[in-house]
Amino acid sequence: MFSPPSIRGGTKISLTKKPPDVTKNRKLKTEQLLKVDDHDFTMRPAFGGPAIPVGVDVQVESLDSISEVDMDFTMTLYLRHYWKDERLSFTSSTNKSMTFDGRLVKKIWVPDVFFVHSKRSFIHDTTTVNIMLRVFPDGHVLYSLRVTVTAACNMDFSRFPLDTQSCSLELESYAYTDEDLMLYWKSGDESLSTDDRISLSQFLIQKFHTTSRLAFYSSTGWYNRLYINFTLRRHIFFFLLQTYFPATLMVMLSWVSFWIDRRAVPARVSLGITTVLTMSTIITGVNASMPRVSYIKAVDIYLWVSFVFVFLSVLEYAAVNYLSTAQDRRERKMRDEMRERSLPCTCGMSQTRTMLLDGTYSEADTNSLAGYTSGTMGPEEDMDMPRDMMTEKQPPGEHTVVHLSASSESTTTKKKGIRALNIIQNTHTIDKYSRMLFPGSYILFNIIYWCSYCLGA
DSSP states (O other), X not given: OOOOOXXXXXXXXXXXXXXXXXXXXXXXXXXXXXXXXXXXXXXXXXXXXXXXXXXXXXXXXXXXXXXXXXXXXXXXXXXXXXXXXXXGOOOOTTOOOEEEOTTTGXXXXXXXXXXXXXXXXXXXXXXXXXXXXXXXXXXXXEEEEEXXXXXXOOOOOTTTTSOEEEEEEEEXXXXXXXXXXXXXXXXXXXXXXXXXXXXXXXXXXXXXXXXXXXEEEXXXXXXXXXXXXXXXXXXXXXXXXXXXXXXXXXXXXXXXXXXXXXXXHHXXXXXXXXXXXXXXXXXXXXXXXXXXXXXXXXXXXXHHHHHHHHHHHHHHHHHHHHHHHHHHHHHHHHHHHXXXXXXXXXXXXXXXXXXXXXXXXXXXHHHTTTTSEEEEOOHHHHHHSOGGXXXXXXXXXXXXXXXXXXXXXXXXXHHHHHHHTHHHHOHHHHHHHHHHHHHHHHHHHHHHHHHHXXXXX
């Protein structure tokens, strides 16, 4: 009821009632206000007419993890949809919107957007379901939800760990083709916003950007698809400490055996075995955290080349030990033959040498000395001869003395052959050359490796 006009001080004051705002009427139910029961919300807005535009914008809250083994990533984001449904329009003198939670979503039509290539996804529900619905008087609707999704990412590990990965999160309507629903980025590249504090332990996030295109399915038709693209560059420092530096140190440690005496077999063998096993452990540890791809990765090249260098150092000592044993065997056999023939050692003598024949040699042995000068020992030489070399058959002074004189031509020929086989026969020379060849080759490999992968990035 209206109260009668009041009169104060002879002035008549007219009182008019403010028109009611239906949005503030507590007695009116939401279903009655939005006329939910008056329409069939199983059908899209403007059913049978042109495609309904649905704008999308995304705010990335966090990039939780990147898995190389599963080749996927996990992202938490706020997904917002914008469209107009005139069936939800209402009267409001203040032109204010109404906000609802997720309970109303089940009673009205909402876009059926899903994540393409997603493995797992869920809407957060702590402390309540994280869904917000905002309806404006003219029928415009804002539908927002907080979701975490794990999606596949096709990664290329041919340059791992010096690689850069590009991943994308794809959104698409599940039921409505482009003839019924037009999905688009609401504000272009500005439709995607990220938190500046987003960071990953192994990657540097280089760029976020959006794209859109049509996707075709042979049985259902064309669909609008939206892409959230981002580029990740891997931090190399972790792998330098955990993989490259240990492998390099193992290779350098294997070179220590070149300075150890070749006769110290336990020391050199144990050092070689230790470095080989350590390299095997490093290779196994790296491959355990990687997918079983069929191509060679950059880290595989470095580790296997390092393994080859360590293995070659073991083979180098095997060659040194074999040649040393063979050389000792030849020298021992030569000494035994000289001892059997009772020949004095003539090592270190000049080119003109003397051989004493005491008559115990056969005629064939004597004939083998043809070409050498011979003579008879005089009394003075006979006195210097050992007593055990005198026999009853040959009285003193009648021993045959043969002077062995090597010609200069045969000596020159022998020197050339010895010089050609010097490295093989002198095992110390093999270690000497290995001290220079192994480090030089490994340094050259490192220069080529790092220039190829760092400058080619």
